[in-house]
Amino acid sequence: MIVVMKPHPTPEMIQTMVERVEKMGLKAHVIEGTERTVIAAVGDERDGGREALESYEEVEKVMPILAPYKIASSETKPEPTVIRVRDLVMGGGNVGVIAGPCSVESEEQIMESARKVKAAGATGLRGGAFKPRTSPYAFQGMKEDGLKLLAAARDETGLAVVTEVMTPHHVELVAKYTDVLQIGARNMQNYHLLQAVGEIRKPVLLKRGASATMDEFLLAAEYILDQGNQEVALCERGIRSFEAHTRFTLPLATVPYLRQRTHLPVVIDPSHGTGIASLVPPMCTAAVAAGADGLIIEVHPDPKNAMSDGAQSLTPEAFEKVMLRCRKVADALDYKMS
Numbered sequence: 271m272i273v274v275m276k277p278h279p280t281p282e283m284i285q286t287m288v289e290r291v292e293k294m295g296l297k298a299h300v301i302e303g304t305e306r307t308v309i310a311a312v313g314d315e316r317d318g319g320r321e322a323l324e325s326y327e328e329v330e331k332v333m334p335i336l337a338p339y340k341i342a343s344s345e346t347k348p349e350p351t352v353i354r355v356r357d358l359v360m361g362g363g364n365v366g367v368i369a370g371p372c373s374v375e376s377e378e379q380i381m382e383s384a385r386k387v388k389a390a391g392a393t394g395l396r397g398g399a400f401k402p403r404t405s406p407y408a409f410q411g412m413k414e415d416g417l418k419l420l421a422a423a424r425d426e427t428g429l430a431v432v433t434e435v436m437t438p439h440h441v442e443l444v445a446k447y448t449d450v451l452q453i454g455a456r457n458m459q460n461y462h463l464l465q466a467v468g469e470i471r472k473p474v475l476l477k478r479g480a481s482a483t484m485d486e487f488l489l490a491a492e493y494i495l496d497q498g499n500q501e502v503a504l505c506e507r508g509i510r511s512f513e514a515h516t517r518f519t520l521p522l523a524t525v526p527y528l529r530q531r532t533h534l535p536v537v538i539d540p541s542h543g544t545g546i547a548s549l550v551p552p553m554c555t556a557a558v559a560a561g562a563d564g565l566i567i568e569v570h571p572d573p574k575n576a577m578s579d580g581a582q583s584l585t586p587e588a589f590e591k592v593m594l595r596c597r598k599v600a601d602a603l604d605y606k607m608s
Contacts (some may be wrong), residue, residue, distance in 0.1 A: 272346055273309040273323055274330045283328045284309070290326070294319050297496070299341055303349045306330075312340045312496070337531070339488040341495040342502075347533040350563075353473050353501050355449045357393040358430040359608045360503055361535035365600055366564040366608050368394030368432050368450075368537075369589060371571075372579035373401055373409060374416035382571045384423035386586035391593045393608045394450070395420065395429035396566055400436050401578060402456050409577045417447035424449070432475060432566070438466035445470050455479050455507055455542075458490050468497025475537060475566070477505040480518065488532060503535040503564060504528060508543035517545020517582065520553060525560040537564035541582045547573065550584055551592045558599045558607075567592070 273287060284300060287309055291298040296313040311323075324332045337343040352362040360366035369387040374380045374397045384395050399416030401409060412419070420431045430449040435441055436457060444451060450473045457463050458479035467474050474494055478487045491502050506525070508518025520543030528536045538560075540553035554565055570576045570583040584592065593607075600607045 271311050271320055271323075272333045272335055273311055274333065275307045275309070276328055276330045277306070279307055279328055287323075287326070287328065290323065294322075299495070299498075301341075301347050301500070303347060305349075308346065310335070310341050310346050337488075338485060339492040339532070341500075342488050342491045342532045342534055344531060344533050349533060351500065351502075351533045351535060353503055353535055355394075355473055356428060356430040357608060358449075359393070359606075360537065360564040362563075363604070364606050364608055365558055365562060365596070366394060366535075366537075367392045367593070367596075368396045368430075368564065368566040369569045370396040371398075371576065372568050372583065373398045373577050374412050374419050375577050377419050377422070379571060380416075380419045380423050381426065383569060383586075384427045384429055386571065387569050387589060388427045388429055390586065390590040391597075391607065392589075393430060394432050394566075395423055395427070396432045396452075396568070397423075398578075399433050399444075399447075400440065402434070402436055402454055403578070414443065417444065421447045435463070435467065438462050441466045441470055445472055449473070450475050450503075452505075453477060458482055458487070461493055464490060464493035465497050468494040468499045471499060473501035473503065474499060475503045475505050477507045477539070478509070478524075480508070480510045482509075484524075484527065484531070488528075491532075491534060503537050504532070505537040505539055505566065506543070507539035516543075516549065518543055520544055522553075522556055522560045525557065525562050529561055535563035536561075537566055538562045539566045541566075541568035541579070541584075545582045547582055547584055547588070550582065551588065551595065554592050555595050555599050558596050558605065559603070561603075565596070 369392040401411035538557035573583040
């Protein structure tokens with residue numbers, strides 16, 4: 271249930287209400303909006319709990335949360351969550367653009383990528399240091415050396431670094447070098463990993479599993495939120511279907527659907543969603559038109575010789591054109607691209 275406090279509660283009032291909620295055996299999550307402060311009381315609710323909480327003078331009302339995902343639901347927080355990391359902003363009418371290669375391959379490659387996507391207008395740099403690959407013989411990434419190169423690229427360009435973490439015991443290491451922790455599609459339901467990134471106070475980009483339903487996707491986000499990390503962005507990266515003309519099927523209806531169900535920012539990955547570089551630009555503009563809060567795009571200075579996902583990677587020149595097209599759409603809809 272949601273405990274809606276009366277306007278302008280003092281910190282003491284909020285803390286007292288948190289203690290009351292916890293005495294009922296529920297977990298309290300304080301969510302402060304621009305107009306209201308609410309406390310999400312999550313757990314096995316006792317009979318009479320709602321009436322007991324409504325009786326306090328500082329409480330305006332208590333409402334049940336109908337969605338299975340309690341903290342992620344827009345019932346809990348009608349205002350959109352806005353994630354700000356350096357110059358990267360996602361949510362609340364802001365379209366954050368994250369770009370870079372699939373994998374960090376060398377200092378020259380990642381530095382060139384960072385400079386060029388920055389020049390084109392991106393504010394986030396993507397690049398895999400730890401790479402989950404279908405084959406055990408494929409390139410697995412440069413690991414900590416790759417993280418160091420990403421941090422060096424950030425130091426030079428100011429771009430926020432977004433990279434994947436694959437296991438709970440790597441969370442602290444990856445968090446040391448990165449600005450946004452990415453959970454890949456294969457790990458969307460790795461609940462120990464979700465809880466581990468929930469304990470780290472850094473934003474998380476959670477990718478939808480290739481066969482996950484919307485409820486499963488949002489409940490995966492709930493695992494992170496439940497640990498106290500309120501900065502989670504949901505990333506649609508395509509799902510498996512019977513179609514074979516693209517790598518995955520990219521359902522852009524995900525954007526307006528999630529915007530109705532959750533306050534969390536929604537990011538689109540057209541690179542994995544199509545797997546074909548020529549299809550990425552139109553899907554980028556379509557995603558912005560649909561109301562996406564961010565884009566994550568693979569850009570490589572030499573896609574033909576990329577160590578992973580070259581077929582879906584844009585050249586820096588193509589990425590620059592994409593940014594120009596997306597800005598036109600964003601301007602028409604009064605969105606701000608960052």
